[in-house]
Amino acid sequence: MYHVTIKGVDYTVEAGTTFQELADKVQKKGEPVILLAYVNGKLKELFQPVEKNCQVEFVTLAQEAGYMTYKRTAMFIFLKACEDLFGEGSSDDISIKYSIGNSTFCEFLVRDIQVNVQMALKVQKRMEEICKENIPIQKTSVDTYQAQKYFEGVGLKEKQRLFRFRRESKTNLYSLGGYENYFYGYMAPSTGYIQTFLVSPYQDGLVLQTPKRHQTEELQKFYPQPKLFRVMQRSREWSATMGVDTVGALNEVITCGNTNHLILLQEGLQEKLMAEIADKIVQGHKKIVLIAGPSSSGKTTFSHRLSIQLQIAGKNPHPISLDDYFLDRELSPKDEFGNYNFETIASLDVDLFTKHMNCLLAGEEISMPTYNFVTGKREYKGKTLKLGHDDILVIEGIHGLNGELSRNLPREAKYKIYVSALSQINLDEHNRIPSSDGRLLRRIVRDSMTRGNDAKETIGRWDSVRKGEEDNIFPYQEEADIMFNSSQIYELAVLKQYAEPLLFAVPRNCPEYQEAKRLLNFLDYFLNIKSEDIPKTSLLREFIGGSCFET
Structure with a gap:
């Protein structure tokens, strides 16, 4: 007989009892279905038997591990x-x-x-x-x-x-x-x-x-998303044309020593697409470019590289971060837990942003704000801006596609770009790689290098980040005039060497350990590509360091 504790309630069970049988005892009608079990902190499938005294926490459809299990089983x-x-x-x-x-x-x-x-x-x-x-x-x-x-x-x-x-x-x-x-x-x-x-x-x-x-x-x-579908389809078509649309195919390229050629082709393709976007902006006589995308999508490097292409086309781009239009912290909205919610558009001073943009379009000079993240205050440091004939505003922020941000700006002046890292390869025919996994690994590596956050902290915040994206970014992605996929076919083979030590450092006795272990198992499918081969202009450099755009 074994003793099993579930939510503080002790159960005595016979040897051979499965976690499925225990789940049936606690599953309530109308609540999310139970799909997995944490047994003494270790994730297990329900058909496995109880083998010792243990504490059990069941995993439902409402949790990421359960949600993925439901999709996989379906x-x-x-x-x-x-x-x-x-x-x-x-x-x-x-x-x-x-x-x-x-x-x-x-x-x-x-x-x-x-x-x-x-x-x-x-x-x-x-x-x-x-x-x-x-x-x-x-x-x-x-x-x-x-x-x-x-x-x-x-x-x-x-x-x-x-x-x-x-x-x-x-x-x-x-x-x-x-x-x-x-x-x-x-x-x-x-x-x-x-x-x-x-x-x-x-x-x-x-x-x-x-x-x-x-x-x-x-x-x-089900609402079709033709723009998103097309950009994913185009990325996969290119991967298939190159013969590198799965992890096994990528590993074969690595073992044959052909990674440099693959990297040059990928970088060249992205540069070509950026040049095409810049040409559309110039040909459409756009004055305001709005760039948005989820966390770790490479928006910053994209905006730098797009600005270079605009300069090549004879324009003078001016980068603006929407973060500088945050309300003073004490005026910011709070979430249900009483914490400041910077993910909602209500945290931005939309009225001031609209006023500034219309003034610039009218040829007037404005004083540019800068948000101080330490004091939580908007500051003015004497920086001014006035648009000339060939000047273009390149504005980057998570709410760039939200119609509420720019509805009072002239439509003919705006060009909206959605940037995201959409997986270009799958594990095999029937196992796709979630794009969110690639972005999480990007963020783990970047946060460690530039923000002093360990993998445990980044993983712990990820669920909240994803919720913010689902509420404030994804609903507006089809509003974009064009979408850009910042994912690179080889990037997980590069990120692996940076991410693995960080993931191994996550303690066993914390809730984030199981996710760290899952990511380590996932990365084990990839062979390494050394980072020295990655150009300094690459979008990937935003996450592994060494970018020529770093200030």
């Missing part, structure tokens, strides 16, 4: 449904591409199958049947070389490539009703845990929609 069921409907091996021709909000876009290349509403309804119905059957999901551990040969035999080339560079001697495979696959991350114990999802046709593929965090029964209506 995708497993989706692939199984396609196997059932279109024949054994059909999932080999389905590629999981990228996320659009809380939806995942799947490229569907199964021969002789037309993607349309009727086909999506068939997949939806078969998924519902599988979930209703509550089929157990089984996990087995096999030799990594055995897994490599298995996926080579079934035609999943990118999985075979991935395992070729796997250091671990063992690899976990999941099985669902006879269908076996590899997934990076944990699974729900059975298909009955996945109750809410929607399959829809979109472009030339299918979209699998799952609940957002904190949702349990309802799905928000």
Whole structure:
């Protein structure tokens, strides 16, 4: 018999009792579904048995680890449904591409199958049947070389490539009703845990929609985001053209010694895109460029490099940070915990910003503010600005795309740019790399170098940062005139050498340890690329240091 403590309540259980059985005792109707368990601080899947006295904290859909488990399990069921409907091996021709909000876009290349509403309804119905059957999901551990040969035999080339560079001697495979696959991350114990999802046709593929965090029964209506979709599609098309659209393919480039060529191509592509954006700004006679994007998207370096391209085009750019228009701290709004909330547009003096911009457009001179983050006060240090004929304002800040910021500025004068780091490569055919992982690793490295924050502190704040993005940035991304993907195909192989020591330093006895461990396991898939090969103008230099734009 073992003693298990859950939320201060002690349970006596027999040997062999699973955490799933314990979860069933505490799961309440209407609350987010329980999907995983922290057992003495270690994350475990629910089908695992209790093996000693322990403290248990259950993980639900409302938490990041549970949310990703829900999405991953739903995708497993989706692939199984396609196997059932279109024949054994059909999932080999389905590629999981990228996320659009809380939806995942799947490229569907199964021969002789037309993607349309009727086909999506068939997949939806078969998924519902599988979930209703509550089929157990089984996990087995096999030799990594055995897994490599298995996926080579079934035609999943990118999985075979991935395992070729796997250091671990063992690899976990999941099985669902006879269908076996590899997934990076944990699974729900059975298909009955996945109750809410929607399959829809979109472009030339299918979209699998799952609940957002904190949702349990309802799905928000799927709204296509054509601009975001197009920039992600273009990035993946370029990666595929270069033959580097998965981690295994990237590792092969590294082992062959061709990384310099890849870096030059990536940097050249981004420079070309920046030049095209600058040309559009000049041709449209724009006077105000508004740049926004989520945390660690590379907005600062982008604005510097765009300014250079504007200068090449004969213009005189003036950088302005929206941070300088913060309200004095005592006037700033507070969140539900009583802390100052600098993520909301209500923390900005929008009236003053609007007045200054209209004065500049009218040819008047203004006194430029500077925000003092130490005192929490706006200051004026004698800096003035007046726009000439060839002058352009380059304004950077998280609220740049929010219509409330610039609604009283003339539309013909504005050009809005959304900058984000959208993953260009996936682990393999069926395991995508969340863009948020890349941004978190960027931030961990940058915060350590420039802000004195350790990885524990950065990880601890990340959930709050993501919430601020979801509330204040992502809803406005389709308002952009153009989107720019700052992610670089090789960057995780460079960030690895900086991030790993920081992640290893996270103590075992803190809540952030499990996330640090997950990121370490993730980085283990990548071979290293030395940072000396990265140009000083690169967007990546904003995070690893050595940028020529540093002041």
